[in-house]
Each structure stands twice: as structure tokens, then as C-alpha cells.
Amino acid sequence: MSLNLFQDWQRNQGNIKGRLVCIAFRLATTATANKLLFIILIPYLILYRIFVEWFLGIEIPYKTKTGKGLIIYHGQALVVNDGSVIGENCTLRHSTTIGNKQLSDNTFSKCPVIGNNVDIGSNVCIIGPIRIGNSVTIGAGSVIVKDIPDYAVVVGNPARIIKFQGELVY
Numbered sequence: 114m115s116l117n118l119f120q121d122w123q124r125n126q127g128n129i130k131g132r133l134v135c136i137a138f139r140l141a142t143t144a145t146a147n148k149l150l151f152i153i154l155i156p157y158l159i160l161y162r163i164f165v166e167w168f169l170g171i172e173i174p175y176k177t178k179t180g181k182g183l184i185i186y187h188g189q190a191l192v193v194n195d196g197s198v199i200g201e202n203c204t205l206r207h208s209t210t211i212g213n214k215q216l217s218d219n220t221f222s223k224c225p226v227i228g229n230n231v232d233i234g235s236n237v238c239i240i241g242p243i244r245i246g247n248s249v250t251i252g253a254g255s256v257i258v259k260d261i262p263d264y265a266v267v268v269g270n271p272a273r274i275i276k277f278q279g280e281l282v283y
């Protein structure tokens with residue numbers, strides 16, 4: 114099991130809060146490895162919930178599948194459903210929601226699957242069983258409820274593609 118600590122540390126250069134939150138998150142994710150580790154880590158998971166989720170207001174649950182090289186800028190009011198999948202080298206900011214929606218039969222949809230190298234601006238909602246492609250840039254304040262293709266730059270509510278970009282270099 115790879116913790117991805119090194120890649121997160123590198124990508125959050127100059128962003129001490131992001132570094133610390135990513136370390137706390139990656140350590141929490143080790144609880145998914147097996148039942149024994151989960152039991153051993155219960156006290157840590159409680160502390161993680163209190164300090165990162167409640168105190169800092171950054172809800173990125175330990176079960177969230179997240180690729181290496183995660184950046185978290187600011188982070189307050191960030192809420193990620195643990196069914197979401199986030200690819201490698203993605204950037205999350207503040208006041209952002211990534212989650213499901215309630216369906217007409219009162220069940221809940223699946224959550225977004227986000228590709229690699231996706232840069233998510235502040236105040237973004239990404240909702241439902243949708244796929245965000247690789248190397249997508251999501252403008253501040255966007256609301257996304259449909260699939261987005263690779264390399265798209267999207268803005269608005271509902272989000273629309275304003276252009277396509279070359280592959281981002283990290």
C-alpha cells in the first residue's frame with residue numbers, strides 16, 4: 114500500500130496547511146487496508162474527524178480513493194463524499210462539494226469519478242454519477258452535473274466548456 118505522502122508533500126510546496134492536511138488524510142486512509150489496522154487506528158480516525166473535518170471544516174473521509182499528488186488549497190468548507198474517486202495530481206480548493214444526489218426513489222446516486230490532473234477552482238459543486246476527464250480545469254463557482262471530456266476548461270452553472278487546453282505539466 115502506497116501512502117502517497119511524498120508526492121503530496123512535493124505538490125503542496127509553500128502550502129503548509131495543505132501539506133499537514135494531506136499527511137493527516139493519507140495516514141487515515143491506511144485504515145482501509147484491513148480490519149486490524151482499522152481497529153488499531155480508531156482513536157486516530159476520531160482525532161482526524163474532530164480536527165480535520167470538524168475543526169478545519171475539511172471533510173475528505175479516509176475511505177475516499179484519491180491518487181497521489183493531491184493539492185488542497187485553503188480547504189475550508191470542502192466536502193467530499195467517500196464514494197468519490199479522485200485521480201492523480203488533482204487540486205481541490207475551498208467551499209467545494211463532490212458528492213451524490215438523491216434520486217426519485219429516495220436512494221442516492223453514485224459519486225463523481227474525477228480523472229488525473231484535474232484543477233478544481235473554489236466554490237465548485239460536482240454532483241452525481243458523472244466522470245470528469247483527465248486534465249480538466251473547472252472554473253471557480255462551477256456546478257457540474259454531467260460528464261466532462263479530457264482537456265476541457267469549464268465554467269458556470271450549469272458548467273459549459275469554454276475551451277480545450279494542452280496537457281497540464283506538473
Ligand SMILES: CC(C)(COP(=O)(O)OP(=O)(O)OC[C@H]1O[C@@H](n2cnc3c(N)ncnc32)[C@H](O)[C@@H]1OP(=O)(O)O)[C@@H](O)C(=O)NCCC(=O)NCCS
Pocket residue numbers: 186187206233234235250251252253254255266267268269275
Ligand atoms: C476557468 C478559468 C481557469 C479560466 O481562466 P482563463 O483561461 O484565464 O479564462 P478567461 O479569464 O480568459 O475567461 C474566458 C471566458 O470565461 C469566463 N470565465 C472565466 N472564469 C469563469 C468562471 N469561473 N465562471 C464563469 N465564467 C468564467 C470569462 O468571463 C470569459 O468570458 P468571455 O469570453 O465571455 O469574456 C479561471 O477563470 C478560473 O475560474 N479559475 C479558478 C481559480 C480559482 O478558483 N481561484 C481561487 C483561488 S483561491
Ligand SMILES: CC(=O)OC[C@H](N)C(=O)O
Pocket residue numbers: 186187206
Ligand atoms: C485565494 C487564492 O488566490 O489562492 C491562491 C491559491 N494558490 C489557489 O490557487 O487557491
